[in-house]
Amino acid sequence: MNNKVNIFDTTLRDGEQAAGGSLNLQEKLDIARQLEKLGVDIIEAGFPASSPGDFEAVKLIAREVRQPVICALTRAHPKDVESAWAAVKGAERPRIHIFLSTSDIHLIHQLKKNRDEILAMAREMVAKAKKYTSDIEFSPMDASRTRPQYLYQILEEVITAGATTVNIPDTVGYAIPEEFGRLIAGIFKNVPNIDKAVVSAHCHNDLGLAVANSLAAVKNGARQVECTINGIGERAGNASMEEIVMAIATRKDLFNLTTGVDTRQIYKTSRMVSELTGFPVQPNKAIVGANAFRHESGIHQDGVIKMPITYEIIDPRSVGIPSSKLVLGKLSGRHAFKEHLAEQGYSLNEEDLNRAFAAFKELADKKKSVTDRDIESLLAEERRTVTEVYHLDRIQATCGDCGMATAAVRLIDPKGKACEDAALGTGPVDAVYKAINRIVGVPNSLTEFSVKSVTEGIDAIGEVLIRIEADGVSYTGRGADTDIIVSSAKAYMNALNRMLSSRLRTG
Numbered sequence: 001m002n003n004k005v006n007i008f009d010t011t012l013r014d015g016e017q018a019a020g021g022s023l024n025l026q027e028k029l030d031i032a033r034q035l036e037k038l039g040v041d042i043i044e045a046g047f048p049a050s051s052p053g054d055f056e057a058v059k060l061i062a063r064e065v066r067q068p069v070i071c072a073l074t075r076a077h078p079k080d081v082e083s084a085w086a087a088v089k090g091a092e093r094p095r096i097h098i099f100l101s102t103s104d105i106h107l108i109h110q111l112k113k114n115r116d117e118i119l120a121m122a123r124e125m126v127a128k129a130k131k132y133t134s135d136i137e138f139s140p141m142d143a144s145r146t147r148p149q150y151l152y153q154i155l156e157e158v159i160t161a162g163a164t165t166v167n168i169p170d171t172v173g174y175a176i177p178e179e180f181g182r183l184i185a186g187i188f189k190n191v192p193n194i195d196k197a198v199v200s201a202h203c204h205n206d207l208g209l210a211v212a213n214s215l216a217a218v219k220n221g222a223r224q225v226e227c228t229i230n231g232i233g234e235r236a237g238n239a240s241m242e243e244i245v246m247a248i249a250t251r252k253d254l255f256n257l258t259t260g261v262d263t264r265q266i267y268k269t270s271r272m273v274s275e276l277t278g279f280p281v282q283p284n285k286a287i288v289g290a291n292a293f294r295h296e297s298g299i300h301q302d303g304v305i306k307m308p309i310t311y312e313i314i315d316p317r318s319v320g321i322p323s324s325k326l327v328l329g330k331l332s333g334r335h336a337f338k339e340h341l342a343e344q345g346y347s348l349n350e351e352d353l354n355r356a357f358a359a360f361k362e363l364a365d366k367k368k369s370v371t372d373r374d375i376e377s378l379l380a381e382e383r384r385t386v387t388e389v390y391h392l393d394r395i396q397a398t399c400g401d402c403g404m405a406t407a408a409v410r411l412i413d414p415k416g417k418a419c420e421d422a423a424l425g426t427g428p429v430d431a432v433y434k435a436i437n438r439i440v441g442v443p444n445s446l447t448e449f450s451v452k453s454v455t456e457g458i459d460a461i462g463e464v465l466i467r468i469e470a471d472g473v474s475y476t477g478r479g480a481d482t483d484i485i486v487s488s489a490k491a492y493m494n495a496l497n498r499m500l501s502s503r504l505r506t507g
């Protein structure tokens, strides 16, 4: 059996679904490009029939990202299959992914169809898609709660109709590793033409077992895993890409398998997805969490200093974690800064470089040592994916326990006019947001707010990630500064600009 496991990334489909569709077209393309650099085999770019935005994103990614297979998801309906193909046909290697529920629970309560009708739909839609492209994936939704005999039958029929990958979803996150592994083994044993298709696993994390279930599937012969960056996805999320890839890499002795992923790109990808979706990564998250490689116990620290292997199973550099050692200071020049960025794998055009350098100089004035993590945060700050409708010019806030929090802000409006206002709030952030609202005047509600420091130390950069909601659509914002009130204001402006510019586009 083939010893390469294909990594099928569904961050832009299952993950984006959970983010409330908050990514814009450019951000989806940026993520897809980074996934290509990361070396995933398949990118599920969206569900074209679900919205015009998804259709456009799949079409754009299919045209621009040429290395991986680009996959479009569709229900088993003729019109949806046509729309999936219309979106993905420009890809170098297009794939159509059809899903259809097969469990009795879904058949009775949701689809109100019998098993024979479902079989016929699956067969017909796979055959229809096969006329467009040879690369067809089929997913019997809720497979882990489907009667095994029926599952074997439907898999056999879709493979006969032309499916080249059969994906086994644990849609509701119900499976337990040993059982899920047995399900995969049962498929290999009972589906006579299974050698004509790649078996895949798609696991959800409702019981915290998505990665364990995916690995159990791999152990039993699955050679594709569907996963997302940082494990984002519906409810408790999907299987996390970085955990699966690093488990296979770290325990090569046990799995004897490989993936095509360039692990040094993991951290950068994780940061990008977190920033753009507005989902922070928990500090104790395996592989990419802020504490994932931090040793607190004195005995552990002593061991790691003597020899990292004593307590470290993964070299942090192998997943691309930038060092938190001093790299540049106040006196570093533009050339040294540029060289250093190049070493870290960033290539900036002249204009972006000038802006980043100016921001670096400003930071170096406030903070005595600038580390790779600071620089990375600063670059994220400069990454312009949102057109500025309003520009944050100045902000001042006062707070404390003996008075009311007040804030004054100055914004530059779309016509270039300066607008000033001030407000009281329950705290300085609240006051800043209220003052901004008085100028921008677009109703919205704040649904998430998180602050974290990029490095240790009292002078560290504070990063704020927020999500706001207006008319049922959510928008994310990010801001970073050594002053967390300023970070909060930047994050809010970022989210507001995202909302305003998407309204300008659609309206």
Ligand SMILES: [Zn+2]
Pocket: 014, 171, 202, 204, 234, 238
């Ligand atoms: Zn899913």
